[in-house]
Amino acid sequence: MDVLSKPANELGELILSGAISIVDLIDKVYERIMKLESKVNAIITLRSRSDLLKEAENKEKEIKRGAAKGLLFGVPVAVKDNISTKGIRTTCGSKILENYVPPYDATVVKLLKKEGAIIICKTNMDEFAMGSSTETSYFGPTRNPWDLERVPGGSSGGSAAVLAAGIVPLALGSDTGGSVRCPAAFTATVGLKPTYGLVSRYGLIAYANSLEQIGPMARNVTDVALLLNVISKYDENDGTSIPGSRPDYMYSLSNPYHIKGSLKVGLVVEMMGEGVSDEVRKVILRALDKISGEGIEIEEVSLSSLKYALPAYYIIAMSEASSNLARYDGVRYGFRAKIDGDWNKVYMETRAQGFGLEVKRRIIMGTFALSAGYFDQYYLRALKVRTLILNDFRRAFKKFNVLVGPTMPILPFKIGEKIKDPLAMYMCDIETVSANLAGIPAISIPAGFIGNLPVGLQIMAPPLHEELLLKISKIFEDKIGLRNLIAPL
């Protein structure tokens, strides 16, 4: 248990120095999964014990040979199941990809392997990342390790749950409208959505490609910085990847208090208004109380365009989804309905049987929004809102270093509570979607608890200011004093 609770940034050194045996570590990870997975259901595909131990043994040999190197050498990592892994099936939480085994690695997976990480499992998620609770998964809902009756958030609920359950110290999620930050907030872990273009999307199975980023998740800010160091790299295979080198995010944390002048933090009033539960508001204000002072000024700020963010987000996301998910027709890979008929009939039946309800709902609405006569009214207007939001953020960032608010407007809710009410579920994303629309980096860190239910604090920074964002997150983490939390299971 002790080894499993170690932060990744310490684990790596302990492994390379020989203080921790990789085989022993991986064995403990496997045991813990065996013990908890039936309760949590965080994993869609677990690599076989023999495969994992063989990889661990090989890595130990490398250490003995003195050939071991890499930022994550021997460190166990979980990967969300919408990130392609060569030879390991990648389902996107969908029946339609139930048996799909990618022939190639996503760029982030290549980078993980290059740094010596051991990929343990593919984590559960809302089907095609469409959801905020991990309930829409074809493989059943994931349970929140802090309260097994409740959802872990979504769509990267499985990745958050394996962290909170103390199974692995690092996980990859993806964030289209809050899918990294929401489960981080619901599980008292840390999740970062990077600037659009900072991390390669090559190999990330698209839901809404103009919005999403792969994001690092961990139990503390430093580990998030470490994982960002590994995955953040220009990639010529992704046309939206931002060229140029990346800073050393870990290094910037080594002296976190080194920020010129006083730090100006804007509390976004629109994010604290209607729809935010009193409990959440209370926890956020208490956390901000702890943070303020000592050169940190917190002031309220209004971004009036944010009230349009949610509808704009859903129009863009669903439109893109209707396009991105068109390729699942059963011809080349994945599930195919067993019926006779022409291609048209087989396509229809394959998609009718292969997609779940929420995915179908979004494809249909997105198809509608893009259709002739409605395109201008919906899609183009949503793009205009997107520009307004970006401009509002730009204005706010002239005055403030970062902006803050709650990550989620409510506490983790009970499984089944909202799944029949799509609008109530969509409202959960009200705090998170604007960062995706604007393409800016945003992080969720633990702010406090109501009983045993976590609340997350969201911090947003200007584009490509991850260094600053992580630095400030580290300061806040220190002041709030919540890190490396593992749910009692």
Add this chain to the structure above:
Amino acid sequence: MEKLKVKIGLEVHVQLTKLKTKLFCSCPSDYRGKPPNTYVCPVCLGLPGSLPKVNSKAIEYAVMVALALNCKINRKVMFFRKHYFYPDMTKNFQITQYDRAGGAPIAVNGYLKLSTSDKEKVVRIRRINIEEDPGKLVYPTGSIITSPYTLVDYNRAGIALLEIVTEPDIETPAEARLFLQKLRSILEHLDVCDCGLEGAVRTDANISVAGGGRVEIKNIGSIKDVEKALMYEILRQKEALLKGLSIRSETRHWDDVRKVTVPLRVKEEEQDYRYFPEADIPPIIITEEFIEKIAKQMPELPDERLKRFQREYGLPYYDSSVLVSNKKLADFFEETVKLYKRNPKKVANVIINDFLRWIHEKGLELDNVKAKPKDIAELLKLLDNGIISIKIAKTVLPEIIVSGKSPSQVVKERKLLKISDKQIIRQIALKIFREHKKAAFDALKDKKAINYLIGQIMKYTKGRADPAVTGKVVKELLTDLKEGKLKL
């Protein structure tokens, strides 16, 4: 029938076959003849998570074509997605370009001038799109109707295409052919497309007759078939109009086996393609410097080359235009002239009148003709030096086209050397005179009979007898006969 107003617009899909790789991935683009589904990767197969990466050479080629077609090149170029479900599509959308909804194709508003000897015709170009080719459906029996199942080969998926769309300025099927021939010649001069490859150039033709509905004929594979399909369609529509029927807007399919158009679907049923921006490809900025650089590197185009042929080789307009209508033919001509400088007009004559005729007669393309420019030059020299007669030259030509042997080799092998020795010809002529006594005596007063006798000598010598010498010998023999010096 009275003349009805015909409006034709073309959509020409041109594969950029000279690119080494596909439009959005690094798969090789020479997919022809390769085992099915072997020239594929996650990107062109549209596997989940894969992303397109624009081949910058394709942009360069498109700019060259746009300049050659006098287009306005957009400075900010965007890609859009066009959605429709079809088994040849790996993503069920095609990455293409769009000129509405904020889209900007690579180029718009150009024109192409078609010159015939008596008039000049301008066909406006509406736009040029860069887009990806879908895969290819393969019908095991060769026919869409009789095949029990369909196979799909994605080797072609992702090949770079230019879609060149004209305004409906074309008025006759012949003009459509001229347009396509000229376009083809331009593409070949730019060295962006080997238009002779199967499926490298595919045309959709839109036609309306006398203001009737717009009929689109899809996927016509050759220039000749475009002309035929349009002629068929005009006839069909005129007949319908005569019967008092109205022409509805529809899409028709060109059946290149039966050489007819057949209905595919009515326009009203056509799908909504739900065009929207391809967010995986950020807008591409085309700078003034980039365009200038390409403009400077532009090779000589057919119009310039035509003028140069007239100027440099003293060829008439007709000869020049025939030669430059096909880049390979023009190249062939120029290479031959290099080896036979004394008379370019003679080279042009042989190539246009004899060489081309034989190629067509043998059902060949310029590509698979075995004869090289040096062979044509050699043939002309053999003729000039009196080694073979013009008649022999005409029999040697088809053989060198098919066999690849040099003219002198053919002449030697087939013992085709010219007979110009007067004594030998005299002996042959005497033999002919004796065999055709009546003709010989007739020839004393009848010119036709003289020609008959010469013809017999030629036949006997398989055309090898020197015509001048033969004529002279026959005349001498006839004089002798008249004067009684010769007894038959």
